Amino acid sequence: MYVSELPSVSGAGTPDDPYTSPSGTAGMREAFDRLNDLGGGVIYYPSGFYGDGTTSWEIDLAEYESLRNNWAIYGDGLESSRIRAGSDDGAGIQIRDSDGTDMFYVEIIGVRFEGDNDGYTFVWGSEDLRDPYNSCFTRFATANENPDGDGACQINFALNTYHYGVHNSAGGTGLDLRRVQFSGLEGSFSSGENEGDVALNIEEYSFGNLFSYLNIEATYDGIHIEEARAIGNVFQNAYFANVFGTAFTQQIDNEDERFPDVSDQGTYFHNPFVAGAVERIAEIDDSAVYVDGSTRRWPSTTVQTYQGDRYGGGLNDLTHVDFEPHSEPPEGKLGRIVLADGESWDPTGDGDPALVVSTGDEWTVLQALA
Numbered sequence: 001m002y003v004s005e006l007p008s009v010s011g012a013g014t015p016d017d018p019y020t021s022p023s024g025t026a027g028m029r030e031a032f033d034r035l036n037d038l039g040g041g042v043i044y045y046p047s048g049f050y051g052d053g054t055t056s057w058e059i060d061l062a063e064y065e066s067l068r069n070n071w072a073i074y075g076d077g078l079e080s081s082r083i084r085a086g087s088d089d090g091a092g093i094q095i096r097d098s099d100g101t102d103m104f105y106v107e108i109i110g111v112r113f114e115g116d117n118d119g120y121t122f123v124w125g126s127e128d129l130r131d132p133y134n135s136c137f138t139r140f141a142t143a144n145e146n147p148d149g150d151g152a153c154q155i156n157f158a159l160n161t162y163h164y165g166v167h168n169s170a171g172g173t174g175l176d177l178r179r180v181q182f183s184g185l186e187g188s189f190s191s192g193e194n195e196g197d198v199a200l201n202i203e204e205y206s207f208g209n210l211f212s213y214l215n216i217e218a219t220y221d222g223i224h225i226e227e228a229r230a231i232g233n234v235f236q237n238a239y240f241a242n243v244f245g246t247a248f249t250q251q252i253d254n255e256d257e258r259f260p261d262v263s264d265q266g267t268y269f270h271n272p273f274v275a276g277a278v279e280r281i282a283e284i285d286d287s288a289v290y291v292d293g294s295t296r297r298w299p300s301t302t303v304q305t306y307q308g309d310r311y312g313g314g315l316n317d318l319t320h321v322d323f324e325p326h327s328e329p330p331e332g333k334l335g336r337i338v339l340a341d342g343e344s345w346d347p348t349g350d351g352d353p354a355l356v357v358s359t360g361d362e363w364t365v366l367q368a369l370a
């Protein structure tokens with residue numbers, strides 16, 4: 001179904017004369033109505049501009065009884081088929097199912113959602129995570145011109161799904177993932193240059209995902225993981241550049257009642273390429289991060305690496321060296337090395353600083369520093 005050819009859609013598809021519809025949804029609601037009458041199919045946005053960027057809308061799939069899994073949105077390319085929305089109170093465009101129905105096999109390919117929005121420009125799924133999307137295939141772009149907005153794109157509850165995305169926001173979050181599991185993600189993400197802006201935020205119960213060939217640049221912070229349930233994710237050949245804050249931040253809550261001790265399950269980076277103009281590579285708490293083959297050294301206090309096969313084999317703890325003098329024994333784990341100040345904490349008894357190593361149960365002097 002060609003959106004531009006629907007009887008209710010008018011305009012020339014140019015930036016100054018975009019395709020519009022009476023519903024103020026760039027023809028999207030009219031297309032879903034027609035698709036429901038047909039029992040499903042493909043909504044096709046040929047090259048052009050859709051919507052004048054002054055309206056926002058929600059597509060509630062619960063209103064379309066004959067669609068269920070039989071719908072898709074296609075366009076001619078991420079820069080060619082451009083759907084514009086604008087909102088000063090919430091998201092620009094949201095597609096969800098208020099009844100909480102499980103969706104399968106959805107495809108959104110070859111379109112760009114853009115605009116000036118107080119919330120996210122495009123939200124897929126419900127904020128309360130009631131409608132999971134399973135085995136879907138998506139390739140789309142989003143952009144938010146509002147530096148004070150929430151961001152470009154939010155994906156809620158996707159399972160076993162592939163997503164290639166280009167998500168750029170003038171502020172907030174480029175891509176926010178909430179409960180995304182055993183899925184594959186690729187693409188390029190960026191946000192603003194102010195503190196608090198982040199290119200990729202992973203939260204909720206998001207685990208077992210493979211992120212491949214990510215381009216993280218032109219942003220204050222790169223990737224944030226700040227929840228204990230966002231674990232076991234693998235980043236393959238991630239690229240970081242022009243990061244004004246921190247490329248990767250992992251500060252998880254290990255006291256989560258449902259997930260009381262997940263710190264060792266960690267996050268995995270294979271061959272990350274950390275280019276120039278990156279202010280800080282990583283800020284990591286006591287949770288595990290495993291790094292293999294980085295172009296630059298990551299913080300040695302928390303980083304571990306693989307041994308054996310490049311993408312497998314046993315985990316091998318790197319020596320954890322902390323050269324900041326400690327006045328008391330910190331929490332130790334096997335292989336961690338710290339510097340005792342020799343005053344408040346004097347393991348040698350001679351008043352001199354010393355390097356000590358943890359066996360996991362106690363600290364042993366490696367070298368006294370007279």
